[in-house]
Amino acid sequence: MPLRTSQNESSELRKLDLFSDMEDAHFETLMRGAYVQNFPPAIELISEGEPSDFLHVVIEGSVELFAGWSTRETTMATVRPVSTFILAATIKDAPYLMSARTLEKSRIVLLPSSDVRAVFDQDQEFARAVVTELAQCYRHVVKHSKNLKLRTSLERLANYLIRCAETSKDPTLFDLPIEKRRLASFLGMTPENLSRAIKALKEYGVVINGQSVGIADDTDLRRLAKPTPLIDDPSH
Amino acid sequence: MPLRTSQNESSELRKLDLFSDMEDAHFETLMRGAYVQNFPPAIELISEGEPSDFLHVVIEGSVELFAGWSTRETTMATVRPVSTFILAATIKDAPYLMSARTLEKSRIVLLPSSDVRAVFDQDQEFARAVVTELAQCYRHVVKHSKNLKLRTSLERLANYLIRCAETSKDPTLFDLPIEKRRLASFLGMTPENLSRAIKALKEYGVVINGQSVGIADDTDLRRLAKPTPLIDDPSH
DNA sequence: GCCTTGATTTGACAATTATCAAGTGAGATG
DNA sequence: CATCTCACTTGATAATTGTCAAATCAAGGC
Numbered sequence: 001m002p003l004r005t006s007q008n009e010s011s012e013l014r015k016l017d018l019f020s021d022m023e024d025a026h027f028e029t030l031m032r033g034a035y036v037q038n039f040p041p042a043i044e045l046i047s048e049g050e051p052s053d054f055l056h057v058v059i060e061g062s063v064e065l066f067a068g069w070s071t072r073e074t075t076m077a078t079v080r081p082v083s084t085f086i087l088a089a090t091i092k093d094a095p096y097l098m099s100a101r102t103l104e105k106s107r108i109v110l111l112p113s114s115d116v117r118a119v120f121d122q123d124q125e126f127a128r129a130v131v132t133e134l135a136q137c138y139r140h141v142v143k144h145s146k147n148l149k150l151r152t153s154l155e156r157l158a159n160y161l162i163r164c165a166e167t168s169k170d171p172t173l174f175d176l177p178i179e180k181r182r183l184a185s186f187l188g189m190t191p192e193n194l195s196r197a198i199k200a201l202k203e204y205g206v207v208i209n210g211q212s213v214g215i216a217d218d219t220d221l222r223r224l225a226k227p228t229p230l231i232d233d234p235s236h
Numbered sequence: 237m238p239l240r241t242s243q244n245e246s247s248e249l250r251k252l253d254l255f256s257d258m259e260d261a262h263f264e265t266l267m268r269g270a271y272v273q274n275f276p277p278a279i280e281l282i283s284e285g286e287p288s289d290f291l292h293v294v295i296e297g298s299v300e301l302f303a304g305w306s307t308r309e310t311t312m313a314t315v316r317p318v319s320t321f322i323l324a325a326t327i328k329d330a331p332y333l334m335s336a337r338t339l340e341k342s343r344i345v346l347l348p349s350s351d352v353r354a355v356f357d358q359d360q361e362f363a364r365a366v367v368t369e370l371a372q373c374y375r376h377v378v379k380h381s382k383n384l385k386l387r388t389s390l391e392r393l394a395n396y397l398i399r400c401a402e403t404s405k406d407p408t409l410f411d412l413p414i415e416k417r418r419l420a421s422f423l424g425m426t427p428e429n430l431s432r433a434i435k436a437l438k439e440y441g442v443v444i445n446g447q448s449v450g451i452a453d454d455t456d457l458r459r460l461a462k463p464t465p466l467i468d469d470p471s472h
Numbered sequence: 473g474c475c476t477t478g479a480t481t482t483g484a485c486a487a488t489t490a491t492c493a494a495g496t497g498a499g500a501t502g
Numbered sequence: 503c504a505t506c507t508c509a510c511t512t513g514a515t516a517a518t519t520g521t522c523a524a525a526t527c528a529a530g531g532c
Binding site: 230 | 462
């Protein structure tokens, strides 16, 4: 059974850039129509092509955005707490372009799309936040496209690892944040190809064992990867 | 020398979805700061990484959006009149992620980014239009990514041609809207590979001579291409 | 601890795509 | 009209990536 959002969850949402600057009354309006739901792993939350009835927010767990065509399927992104997904479809009132499934046990807030659009028209701060978030999303996908079109799979993996290292506590030793098969799909390659790419990176000082990644010295890796904020910096 | 926009050009802009619903006073504000400029072909209007000082609008001609990394370069999109480009960078006040160059003699309107952001905060209709346009752009790039990740180059070409056919006066005979080498780059392949893909499509009833494309019967082509609005319909 | 399940790895091979070099052809220029 | 330029094509070859099948490994349930 879906439940209303608790005080605790509301304040989690309120901290998001998307909701932090809006008026209390408008935030309350959104919360009144919102539901929270717990999902087990591997549940398909939304399917591409369906009408976009809800803006989703991941509170706990993680969600994979993916897309299919013909017999193939590819991972587009992984969404982690606390962030929203499917904002563009909600705003345009257009069908979802991607499907979403839980990767683990997850807690999701559902905000009716019609409420989001209504509040957008009433609250200038919210409108600005929505447009900023959308612009962010847009730039994120542009970078993903550039990554795919301008780099080989080995270069994509190298850059992915460098980014992971930069955001982890210890840049010389950390864990892969997602399963290898999903990483492969995200990077636009097969699991077998990823396996071989991982081996190939030993030449560049990268040691991967299971989920654990060791990069003692990233000099060679960086020479290969040539990272640039115009592709690799998510906040740029 | 850059010139102020003429009455004629202003009314062209006013017809765009982005500007059509906003208040006259706010539109005037935008126009007061606007410049129009004519450019010869092959001029680089903006370079990726630069700060985004202007929102651009193509009035006449055509503009290629492209991106580079290391020694490689790829075409991301072609912009035709009358439409804007680089809206996301303008809104976020972030560096351009793509470069732009004129493909032919072109007439471009430049709107100072700061003006666009200021009017966004004052005009609710404009804000709504911006967000709709941004959502549209976002979905466009998502489709581009799906196209790249889920399809082979032959399938991408097949779908491209089907889309061209659908939007042309005579679906059985039309011209390629862009040069083959740019088409190859846009579709994420080399010119040589495109040349061979074109040959391979003869099997599916497609005859290409120079710029001219003939598709007497698209049954076989569609069986190969499996077009879907979730990738191929730009307005979906 | 044993077994099951599913992810990952490996090897052999095939398909796809890129690279390099040498043509061909069409349009612009003088 | 000849020539130059540049896009496009073609052929040969190499690199990259994908496919299929089998082996290995790791985690969770009993």
